[in-house]
Amino acid sequence: MSLSELDHTNKRVLMFGGKGGVGKTTCSATTALHYASAGRKTLIISSDLTPSLSDIFEMEVGATEKPVKGVENLYALEISPDEVMKRWKEKFGPEVYEAASSLIDMDYDEIIDYVAIAPGIQEEFMLDYILERVKDGRYDLIVWDTAPAGDTLRLLDLPYKFLKHLRMAPKFYFEVRDTFKLKKAPFLDLIDSWKALAQEVTDFVRNPNNTEFILVTIPEALGVYQARRLVGEFERYGLDIHYLIINNVIKNPDCDFHRARKEMQTPYINLLADEYGQTMEIITLPLFAHEVKGVDRLRELRKVLFG
Numbered sequence: 295m296s297l298s299e300l301d302h303t304n305k306r307v308l309m310f311g312g313k314g315g316v317g318k319t320t321c322s323a324t325t326a327l328h329y330a331s332a333g334r335k336t337l338i339i340s341s342d343l344t345p346s347l348s349d350i351f352e353m354e355v356g357a358t359e360k361p362v363k364g365v366e367n368l369y370a371l372e373i374s375p376d377e378v379m380k381r382w383k384e385k386f387g388p389e390v391y392e393a394a395s396s397l398i399d400m401d402y403d404e405i406i407d408y409v410a411i412a413p414g415i416q417e418e419f420m421l422d423y424i425l426e427r428v429k430d431g432r433y434d435l436i437v438w439d440t441a442p443a444g445d446t447l448r449l450l451d452l453p454y455k456f457l458k459h460l461r462m463a464p465k466f467y468f469e470v471r472d473t474f475k476l477k478k479a480p481f482l483d484l485i486d487s488w489k490a491l492a493q494e495v496t497d498f499v500r501n502p503n504n505t506e507f508i509l510v511t512i513p514e515a516l517g518v519y520q521a522r523r524l525v526g527e528f529e530r531y532g533l534d535i536h537y538l539i540i541n542n543v544i545k546n547p548d549c550d551f552h553r554a555r556k557e558m559q560t561p562y563i564n565l566l567a568d569e570y571g572q573t574m575e576i577i578t579l580p581l582f583a584h585e586v587k588g589v590d591r592l593r594e595l596r597k598v599l600f601g
């Protein structure tokens with residue numbers, strides 16, 4: 295089994311998720327390299343707290359899109375939550391201030407800082423950023439190396455939390471308006487335009503023609519629990535996961551240590567196969583003696599991941 299099934303689809307965004315340290319960045323980078331090498335203009339984005347693309351591509355990636363050395367068609371971007379917040383403020387700050395300042399007598403920074411901590415704002419911005427790049431055709435494909443599991447779930451919570459937040463806002467607005475006997479209602483226009491934006495981005499993510507989510511896990515108890523949790527969360531939102539990568543698998547043990555490890559892993563691999571074999575493409579990746587770092591190693595891994 296391999297990820298090459300994806301070759302026959304025309305997905306625009308591939309998201310990799312799973313618990314910390316299981317190989318999300320490794321698999322994202324390999325996939326991005328695969329499609330870039332196949333001629334699709336590809337952007338890999340990491341929105342993690344700790345920069346990791348710089349390590350794996352052995353170059354300074356950073357917060358602006360840069361070509362990856364030695365791989366045609368491949369661009370990379372590492373964007374931290376702080377940077378996301380900064381750009382959100384740049385993009386939406388003036389609009390928010392204009393709307394809100396007619397209601398409350400607060401400084402620009404105070405208002406913007408307050409609104410910027412609303413639930414889902416960060417994820418909203420990331421999705422908006424990605425969508426912008428997909429829609430204007432700047433890239434054929436975006437590979438998104440998401441932060442460890444919790445954040446992916448938060449992303450799915452976004453429409454609910456965000457719309458709930460928005461529903462509260464008019465109430466607050468009307469109270470303020472009545473208290474201060476104001477006439478203008480710019481805040482409601484702003485809320486409407488946000489609602490439309492939130493709807494657009496979540497529709498895009500939920501549309502299986504556009505987006506695929508690939509779950510990465512390891513054959514250990516924690517890996518299995520985490521996979522179950524994620525699959526369950528996705529189900530709750532009416533989303534299916536079609537690809538499961540089981541990483542760090544011992545294939546041919548030649549010493550007692552590795553035989554014991556393989557024995558530990560096998561029941562978990564079987565469990566995952568029982569539970570998801572019918573509905574998902576399951577790909578097992580061997581544990582390598584070396585870390586996966588540098589374009590040459592990624593090319594080796596590409597052969598394993600894509601057959």
Ligand SMILES: Nc1ncnc2c1ncn2[C@@H]1O[C@H](COP(=O)(O)OP(=O)(O)OP(=O)(O)O)[C@@H](O)[C@H]1O
Pocket residue numbers: 313314315316317318319320321342346441442541542543579580581582583584585586587
């Ligand atoms: N199959 C493998 N064999 C050997 N080493 C591996 C394998 N897969 C990943 N690694 C190594 O394991 C480490 C963690 O992998 P990676 O950074 O891809 O995980 P991650 O899920 O992105 O972690 P984080 O949650 O911290 O972002 C890296 O040093 C990587 O080189």
Ligand SMILES: [Mg+2]
Pocket residue numbers: 318319320342346439
């Ligand atoms: Mg990572």
